[in-house]
Amino acid sequence: MTDATGRQDCTKPWLARQLLAERTRLALWLPVGLGLGIAGYFMLRQEPGRPAMLAVLLLAVAMAGWIARRPADLVPRLAGGAVAAIALGFVASWVDAHRRPPLPDLPRRASIVTGRIAAVTLLPPRLPPSHSSLHPSGHPSGHPSGHPSGHPAGDAEPAIRRLDLADAVLDDAIDDGMPPLRRILRVRVRPDDPAALVPGMTVRVRALLRPPPPPAWPGGPDGQRRAWFDGSAGSGTALGLVQSAGPPVPPRRVDVLLESLRECVVARILRVLPGAPGGVAAAILTGSAAAMPQSDRDAFADAGLAHLLAVAGLHLGIVMGVAMTAARLALACSERASLYWPCRQIAALAALASGGAYVLLTGAHLPAVRSLTMAALVALAIITGRRAVSMRGLAVGATLLLLAGPADLLEAPLQMSLAAVMGLAAGFEAARPLLARLADGPGWWRHAARHGAQLLLASLFAGGATVPVVMAHFGTLQPWFVLANLLAVPLMAVWILPLGLLALALMPLGGEPLALVPMGWGIRLVLALAHGVSGWPAARVMVPAMPAWGLAAWLLGLCWLCLWTRRWRWLGAAPLLLALAAPFLIARPDLLLSPDGRVLAVRDGAVLRIGPRPGADMPVERDWQQALALSLAPLDCPGGACRMGAVALRLAAAAGVDCAGGAVLVTLVPLDDAHCPGVRTLDGLTAWQDGAQAVFLHGDKVEIVSDRQTRGARPWVLGPGQHGLPTLPLARRE
Incomplete structure (x- = not known):
């Protein structure tokens, strides 16, 4: 550190001199402090009350006042800024969590649902149920991720539509008179349903509903927390055909027009590029990968190229770059514009407008909206004459994103x-x-x-x-992702996506084949690269879950x-x-019990043995396999009962139980306590009360960890039996 005369200032301690030399970088740590406060809130096991949050808010205000009073001092800027940022992140998380409506208590039976369609999502096709059986290699369908690969597209079911129903009402005897749900209810439509469904319609369907899933293992991915902040009430599967229950939708609604536009674009793409190339083109131009075969999606994932199919920062950057280049070239054709107009700033605005249109066309999904926020900051930097990509711009964007959606940090x-x-x-x-x-x-x-x-x-x-x-x-x-991206990303940036944008521009004139045909050549190169790299040794290595x-x-x-x-x-x-x-x-659990108490898994060396039979609960088994990075195999318990050290297992009702000298009994069927006196029992009732269970064996000692013990009592944690808050009828006016 030097003073005004250029001499070294040695009166300050070494650490203070180093920090003062980095004073322009201190502001970059603001989003880091916010992230620490957000993480601290979600690590709690008990929800803080209003007095505690008021104290945290006052602490943040006090630290901000300390900084304002002594802005030139290093200690207030460091200590006060850090405490204020952490407290602000903590308060923002609490506010975001408590402004959400509670998760409703959905019926565990088939119900008639009436609601307004908020969105229609086209989901990728699924393989028939016969393909979900356990492969002899130990992986479901022979693929480490649990997704089948290598099957031709003809084996797959047609694409499935999912409806996001707003203001849903359950029409049955128990829920009669209940107010509409305040959250979105997502229902999968039957593949053979011929109904033309567009946003804005009021529909009625008989469906089997289920609440958001709890973690499959203590500490696992929390679907209930994700649903709490996403505004989801739960999901369901349609048992009957969807019927219209309201007047037709006005044809000029923006969401209806966008949905119709997407369907038209997909149809015209597939007419020119049938098969896998058309599916990739539809994915990057409309955001829907439903037309892609499962084998191609798995190849992209194994090669580390899955991000090429998800509309996010890469695609938005390419679109805005192409739009900005085209705008600059168009302005350069005019002598007056080149001499007198701010061409660079105009091109940046044109690029931002093109990026916004692309995000709307692809469905305005959350990752794309986040990327558009960051892109808007880049465009603002170009307009104001600053560096487009800088750490300070990243800090501003990260701060805005964290304050807008604190839970997205997880x-x-x-x-x-x-x-x-x-x-x-x-x-x-x-x-x-x-x-x-x-x-x-x-x-x-x-x-x-x-x-x-x-x-x-x-x-x-x-x-x-x-x-x-x-x-x-x-x-x-994916160890080979660098090589795969080194070849695929330039193809996407200079060939595939620019030609796709040209095809969109030519569609009103009917000239899209002029751009889609050469676009398909580039897509075929990327497909060949993805399939080639995914077939290399160790192309996709399973790793245990990171704590x-x-x-x-x-x-x-x-x-x-x-x-x-x-x-x-x-x-x-x-x-x-x-x-x-x-x-x-970290230690890995030796035994896992599913959240509904119907399936268990035993870790046996490099194999995870599932009982009573593999495939009984595929989503839970896939989560277990991903967490432990082990292959799946059936659990061999002769007669329905077996022993694993201090743990006794009972899989069948007629099986006898040997509890002598055991510490824990894990049973999938009801058992009289008199059979195993003094032995702790894990069964369906235990899972009903506390969620999934994990058993750790340390010699003769047994440690049991439950999901409720890990997550604690938080607003998004459903009650025993995964029951939410009943949707009570409105009180009558006096």
């Missing part, structure tokens, strides 16, 4: 987006001098080498920053490495290495 899309952008911004910030030196000098090869190096570094920076996030949320590792502290260590270590510029930034490598080793440092 989900994979936001974590991957922020980690990838931070890795790109910090990586190219450090590599900029080397890239400039590479292109400095005569020779066309230097510029070509620079562009090649930029592509390679982009794949390394973005992919490397998100690898542990993928491991934590999806339980897989929450491991993922937090990775994200914090990445922030430390990317947000500082001094040499101490390399201290962030320590938590990064710890995070990579985290999945192998």
Whole structure:
């Protein structure tokens, strides 16, 4: 640190001098503090009350006042800013959680549902039930992820429509007179239903409903928390045909027009590009991957190219880049515009408008909306003459996203987006001098080498920053993703998506084949690349579930490495290495009991044995397999009863139980307590009260962890038996 005369200021301690040298980077830690406060709220086991939240809010205000009173001092800026940011994140999470309506208590029987269609989603086709049996290799359908691969598209069912019903009313004897649900109810329509369904219609259907699923194992993915913040009441499957229950929809509604436009675009794409190329084209231009065969989607996932099918930051960046380039070229054709108009700013606005139109066309899904928010900041930076991609712009965008949706911090899309952008911004910030030196000098090869190096570094920076996030949320590792993305992303950026945009522009004139046909050539190259890379050795490696502290260590270590510029930034490598080793440092459960108490799993070396039979509860079994990274196999219990150390298992009602010397009895059928006096029993009633159960064996000692013990009493945790709050009728006026 130097003073005004240029001399070194040695009156301050070393740490203070280093922090003052980094004073322009201190503001970048604001979203990190917000994230710590959000994580602290969701780690609680009991919901804080209003007095506690008022105290936290007053603490944040006091810290802000301390900073305002002494803005030039280092201690208030560091300590006060950190405390204020953490407190603000904590309060924002509490406010966001308590402004949501409660989860309703859905009936456990077939009900007549009447509601208004808020959205129609086309889901990918599913394989027939016969394919869900256990493969001899130990994986369901022979694929590590539990999804079948290698089957031709003809084996699949037709695409399934899912309705988001708003203001849903349950028409049966028990729910008669109840007010409409305040949450969205998602119902899958029968594949053979011929009804033409569009948003805005009021429909009536007989469906089997179910609440949001609890974690399949203590500490697993929490579907109820996700539903709480997504506004979902639960899901269901239509048992009958959907019938209209209201007047026809006016044809000029925006949502109806957009849905009709998407269907028209998909139909015209598939008419020119049938099969898998048309499915990929429809996915990237309309956001619907329903026309893609399952084998192609699995190949993209195994090769680390699944992000090419999901409309998010990459696609939006390409669309806006193409639009900005086209606008600049169009303005350059006019001498007056080139000399007198702010062409760069006009092109940035045109790019932002094109990005917004693309997001609407693809369904305005949450990841795309987040990416559009970040893109708006980039466009604003271009308009104001600032650097387009910078750490400060990322900090502003991350702050807005965290305050708008605090719970999104716990989900994979936001974590991957922020980690990838931070890795790109910090990586190219450090590599900029080397890239400039590479292109400095005569020779066309230097510029070509620079562009090649930029592509390679982009794949390394973005992919490397998100690898542990993928491991934590999806339980897989794709070692060849860098090579696959190095070839596929340029094809998408300079060939496939620009031609797709040209096809959209030519559709009103009927000239879309001129662009779709060459677009299909590029898609076929990417498909061949995906299938080729997915067939390489160890293309998709299953890894055990990463604990929450491991993922937090990775994200914090990445922030430390990317947000500082001094040499101490390399201290962030320590938590990064710890995070990579985290999945192998924690104890794995030896036995798991499903949330409904009907299925159990026993860890037997490298195999997870399922009882009473594999395939009884496929979603839960897939979660177990992903968490433990083990292959599935049947549980062999002769006579329906067996013993595993201090744990006795009972799978059949007629089986005898040997509890002598045992500590725990796990039974899938009711059992009289007199059979095993003094032995702790885990059964359907235990799961009904406390959710999924995990048993850890430590020699003769047995440790049991329940889902309710892990999650605690929070607003989104349903009551015993996964029952929500009854939708009580409105009180009559006096």
